[in-house]
Amino acid sequence: MLEVNSYFDGNVKSISLQTRTLPATIGVMAVGEYEFSTSKKETITVVSGELLVKLPDTEEWGTYTNGAKFMVDANKVFQLKVNEETAYFCTYE
Template sequence: MFKTNHYFDGKVTSIAFQTETLPATVGVMAQGDYEFGTSQKEYMTVTSGSLTVKLPGADNWVTFKQGETFTVEANQTFQVKADVESAYLCLYE
């Protein structure tokens, strides 16, 4: 069954589900700045809009557009800026 999560006063909402191979979430982000922590390795694909991300240990921000994926290792924190309402798919390993 699906599990819905709301973060940052409802500005980020995700629905958790199980793919054929890995657990996943699909979600949406309102415009804003966010910091996330990981407990598992995450593969995050932007499905609509764009996300500007500062990955762990990086000095620079990188913008990921629709169809592009970034990876964050387990037990890390990363920062995200959404300049427009955006959607994503996140797979967990």
């Protein structure tokens, strides 16, 4: 069964699914700045748009666009800046 999730007053929405191997979400983010925490290792792929990402234990922001991916270990916090509506796909390990 698909589950719809909404965060940050509806500015981030995702749909949960089970891939052949891993649980995942696919979603969209409105323009804004967000902070997420992880409970599992996450691999996030930008499907459309652009994410500026400040990964845990770093001071620099990285830019990820269409097709680019980044990973965040379990039990970490990371920050995102979204300057245009952006779609993403995320798997959880």
